[in-house]
Amino acid sequence: MENNYLALLYDLIAHPGKGLNQAREDKPWIFLVAVVILSGISIATGATLFVSSFTRVGRVVLFSNLFLVIVLLTFFWVVNVGILHFFAEVWGKRGSVIDLFITLGLAMFPFVFVSPLSLIVEGLGGGRIFFQSFFTIVLLLWCFFLALSAIREVYSSATFEALLILLTPIILFTVFSIFLPLSCILLAILSLPL
Amino acid sequence: MKKENLIIVGILFLCIVSIVMGIYLIGEKTVEGKTRILTRKKGVAVVYLYGPISISRRTSGWARFLPGADSITSELRKIGKITTIKAVVLRINSPGGSIGAVQEIYEEVIRLKEKGKKIVVSMGDVGASGAYYIACAADKIVANPGTVTGSIGVLMSLGNMEELFRKIGIKVEVIKRGKHKDIGSLSREMTAEEKRLLQGLIDDAYDQFLQVVIEGRNLRKSKAEKIAQGQVFTGRQAKDLGLVDEIGNFQDAVRLAGKLAGIPGEPKVIELPKPFPRILGIFSSYFMTNPLQDLMNENSIRLEYILQ
Numbered sequence: 052m053e054n055n056y057l058a059l060l061y062d063l064i065a066h067p068g069k070g071l072n073q074a075r076e077d078k079p080w081i082f083l084v085a086v087v088i089l090s091g092i093s094i095a096t097g098a099t100l101f102v103s104s105f106t107r108v109g110r111v112v113l114f115s116n117l118f119l120v121i122v123l124l125t126f127f128w129v130v131n132v133g134i135l136h137f138f139a140e141v142w143g144k145r146g147s148v149i150d151l152f153i154t155l156g157l158a159m160f161p162f163v164f165v166s167p168l169s170l171i172v173e174g175l176g177g178g179r180i181f182f183q184s185f186f187t188i189v190l191l192l193w194c195f196f197l198a199l200s201a202i203r204e205v206y207s208s209a210t211f212e213a214l215l216i217l218l219t220p221i222i223l224f225t226v227f228s229i230f231l232p233l234s235c236i237l238l239a240i241l242s243l244p245l
Numbered sequence: 246m247k248k249e250n251l252i253i254v255g256i257l258f259l260c261i262v263s264i265v266m267g268i269y270l271i272g273e274k275t276v277e278g279k280t281r282i283l284t285r286k287k288g289v290a291v292v293y294l295y296g297p298i299s300i301s302r303r304t305s306g307w308a309r310f311l312p313g314a315d316s317i318t319s320e321l322r323k324i325g326k327i328t329t330i331k332a333v334v335l336r337i338n339s340p341g342g343s344i345g346a347v348q349e350i351y352e353e354v355i356r357l358k359e360k361g362k363k364i365v366v367s368m369g370d371v372g373a374s375g376a377y378y379i380a381c382a383a384d385k386i387v388a389n390p391g392t393v394t395g396s397i398g399v400l401m402s403l404g405n406m407e408e409l410f411r412k413i414g415i416k417v418e419v420i421k422r423g424k425h426k427d428i429g430s431l432s433r434e435m436t437a438e439e440k441r442l443l444q445g446l447i448d449d450a451y452d453q454f455l456q457v458v459i460e461g462r463n464l465r466k467s468k469a470e471k472i473a474q475g476q477v478f479t480g481r482q483a484k485d486l487g488l489v490d491e492i493g494n495f496q497d498a499v500r501l502a503g504k505l506a507g508i509p510g511e512p513k514v515i516e517l518p519k520p521f522p523r524i525l526g527i528f529s530s531y532f533m534t535n536p537l538q539d540l541m542n543e544n545s546i547r548l549e550y551i552l553q
Contacts (some may be wrong), residue, residue, distance in 0.1 A: 057249070060257075093263075103270075113268060163257075166263045170267055
């Protein structure tokens with residue numbers, strides 16, 4: 052079983068499509084929870100270590116961050132599954148929401164590297180903000196790529212279609228966040244007595 | 246194990262080690278920061294000086310982490326770096342201790358004063374001898390009316406077990422190079438020359454103590470010499486003699502420290518977090534029990550500013 056998990060992790064890094072497909076079939080729940088928790092711990096430790104260089108926050112903050120990150124990560128995970136599944140159906144794709152839940156959870160795996168990379172940034176001394184930003188962007192892109200592969204595997208879609216499913220909520224959110232305040236302002240202006 | 250599995254095990258190990266190292270580093274970096282976050286407003290730090298003072302009670306093992314002069318000087322140095330701490334209350338309940346340890350703490354308190362922090366000493370049951378030496382570095386000394394203080398003097402106690410050794414049939418062979426290398430030996434009577442040499446040490450250490458009292462308490466030498474005959478005083482007597490500034494308890498000392506530092510209202514009391522020694526303190530009796538070593542320590546040449 053351990054070997055299966057190790058092989059799964061290796062595939063997740065080396066052959067993401069194969070790894071995610073395997074996870075979809077095996078449904079390794081305990082492993083999934085372990086990955087998400089380890090990612091949460093790594094994010095909380097890495098982020099607190101980085102922030103402590105500027106504000107000198109302590110271990111108490113680390114433990115509260117740990118709690119916060121795991122809760123938010125789980126919340127983000129569940130909400131993301133719901134939203135993406137909705138848009139996948141909107142675009143005419145059919146797939147299992149449970150499979151999406153598993154594969155999107157595993158797509159968070161790159162976050163386990165936040166802590167080692169923060170440690171490297173700590174050791175570099177100078178240019179902390181630059182290097183931390185750079186590493187964060189790289190990890191986010193990796194997660195994005197894994198999420199893309201997850202949608203491709205779960206909905207048996209082409210890359211373009213998976214990209215569409217993944218980007219639709221982001222685009223809509225951006226549009227709403229720009230237009231909603233603008234429309235409110237416009238409405239307020241129009242409702243002013245002339 | 247397959248090569249791929251080894252890679253993954255390596256990655257996971259790296260991640261876990263980095264998390265542990267990260268947690269450790271956060272703790273190391275943040276003793277000062279934690280205090281700063283807890284106290285955005287100006288405050289008064291409290292440093293505790295309890296029990297006999299020595300550099301460290303043990304040099305190896307976990308016991309070396311138990312509070313000693315090193316941990317107190319380290320705490321004082323940390324306080325010196327924290328800008329929100331404007332004053333320090335040194336809470337003393339100690340009969341003194343070894344001269345080196347006392348002087349190390351004294352010097353650190355002086356350095357803290359030079360950094361602009363106001364120092365107030367608050368004495369509990371006892372603040373005598375070496376503990377009083379340290380108190381002389383403070384801006385003000387506050388004691389309870391019944392606090393035992395004073396005992397300005399130097400002490401060296403050496404045993405002579407020659408008779409006992411003879412009775413129980415122990416013969417100590419001493420091989421030495423250097424005439425006075427076995428000075429203070431347990432197994433023989435001290436010579437007149439040795440007594441003179443040791444008295445020289447005591448006199449010098451006494452002069453150092455006296456000088457600190459004269460400078461710290463702003464006393465005339467003749468008056469200081471009269472007080473510094475090893476006698477103890479109550480807090481009230483000490484106030485009359487100029488050895489103590491105020492009669493009051495710990496809270497009075499905190500208020501006085503706040504007032505000296507110009508902190509309006511009730512000052513916020515800050516204690517630096519130090520869970521590690523606190524946890525070890527639970528096991529302190531386990532670490533401290535070593536009767537043979539304690540007996541040998543008692544009979545080694547060691548100058549002490551300590552209340553007997």
